[in-house]
Amino acid sequence: MDLINAIQFDSWAEFIDMGGYAFNVWAVYGLFALFIAVNILVPLRRRSALLRDLRRRERIENQVTRNSGSTPGVQIAKAESRGQLDETGETASQRAVDTRRPQQGDNS
Amino acid sequence: MWLWFAKLGSPKWFYELSTKWLPWLVVATVLVIGTATVWALLFLPPDYQQGYTSRILVVHVAVAGTSLAFFPLMAVAGTITLVWKMKLADMVAKNAAALGAWFSFITLATGSIWGSVSWGTWWEWSDSRLVSMLFQFFLLLGVVSLRSALEDTDKAAKACALLSIVGCINVVIIKYSVEWWNTLHQPASPVSLQSGSANGPEFWIATALMILGVYLFLSVSLILSTRNEILQRERRALWVKEMIAAER
Numbered sequence: 344m345d346l347i348n349a350i351q352f353d354s355w356a357e358f359i360d361m362g363g364y365a366f367n368v369w370a371v372y373g374l375f376a377l378f379i380a381v382n383i384l385v386p387l388r389r390r391s392a393l394l395r396d397l398r399r400r401e402r403i404e405n406q407v408t409r410n411s412g413s414t415p416g417v418q419i420a421k422a423e424s425r426g427q428l429d430e431t432g433e434t435a436s437q438r439a440v441d442t443r444r445p446q447q448g449d450n451s
Numbered sequence: 452m453w454l455w456f457a458k459l460g461s462p463k464w465f466y467e468l469s470t471k472w473l474p475w476l477v478v479a480t481v482l483v484i485g486t487a488t489v490w491a492l493l494f495l496p497p498d499y500q501q502g503y504t505s506r507i508l509v510v511h512v513a514v515a516g517t518s519l520a521f522f523p524l525m526a527v528a529g530t531i532t533l534v535w536k537m538k539l540a541d542m543v544a545k546n547a548a549a550l551g552a553w554f555s556f557i558t559l560a561t562g563s564i565w566g567s568v569s570w571g572t573w574w575e576w577s578d579s580r581l582v583s584m585l586f587q588f589f590l591l592l593g594v595v596s597l598r599s600a601l602e603d604t605d606k607a608a609k610a611c612a613l614l615s616i617v618g619c620i621n622v623v624i625i626k627y628s629v630e631w632w633n634t635l636h637q638p639a640s641p642v643s644l645q646s647g648s649a650n651g652p653e654f655w656i657a658t659a660l661m662i663l664g665v666y667l668f669l670s671v672s673l674i675l676s677t678r679n680e681i682l683q684r685e686r687r688a689l690w691v692k693e694m695i696a697a698e699r
Contacts, residue, residue: 364568367565368492386676390679400686
């Protein structure tokens with residue numbers, strides 16, 4: 344109960360009023376909350392966009408593999424890490440992925 | 452020692468470690484900032500001169516103090532980039548610049564809102580603290596735009612690293628501006644044990660807690676954006692592809 348007594352205000356109205364400086368105090372705390380929210384939510388949204396893109400790439404690469412019997416996505420990366428790359432930095436099947444993309448009609 | 456150092460620079464290692472630690476860091480951030488905010492808004496006694504506007508200072512001092520950490524952080528990361536060419540250091544530095552600009556802006560805005568009551572003015576061009584903080588804001592925006600102006604990732608990393616190291620001079624100027632030039636902005640109040648003033652024990656404990664909370668928030672936000680940077684730059688790496696494939 345000591346904690347309740349330590350509260351500086353007797354009513355909600357008094358709390359909101361902040362001793363006459365309602366605008367200044369609440370503007371600062373509002374800005375602070377907005378600042379935190381933006382700098383957490385923006386990276387989270389970017390993360391879901393990035394993951395969506397990575398999943399799409401993986402799906403298309405797997406699809407290409409099934410259709411043409413070429414290297415699956417993971418093996419493309421293995422080839423890359425072994426240094427088996429052509430001068431454009433992409434393997435032939437990856438270029439196939441890029442040209443096929445418009446026809447794949449990915450709606451998700 | 453060198454093995455540990457090399458491991459630390461590996462994006463994969465950082466990504467996996469942060470996956471484990473991030474939830475705990477978020478819990479700690481929410482608890483500390485939550486406690487400091489409730490404390491500041493409900494329990495702090497009014498200052499005998501400032502009234503309840505002194506509550507603004509809990510947020511202002513915490514954000515302002517933390518904003519000074521960005522240039523040193525970027526300078527250390529930049530040095531590591533220049534000397535050891537560690538990819539992870541540059542990813543951290545890149546995201547720190549934008550977050551630092553936010554911190555500087557919030558420092559200026561909250562300071563202005565406080566000053567409009569206590570000083571009777573929102574802005575004072577002749578005050579060295581205010582102007583040097585504004586300069587830090589522009590410098591950080593400069594680092595961000597330098598990065599986006601240079602297409603070559605390596606060149607951009609080097610240029611930003613150099614600017615970050617030079618930018619540290621301004622941090623020293625901000626820090627000591629209130630002592631070197633005596634203008635509007637007051638120096639940091641010495642910690643006092645007297646209740647009921649804006650440097651009394653209730654205040655500095657609440658402020659210390661808020662500083663800790665703001666640092667925790669900084670690390671959460673920076674880790675989140677660095678993880679994004681890793682996914683973006685390492686999207687062709689085997690471990691990223693395996694991670695995506697393993698999700699299903």
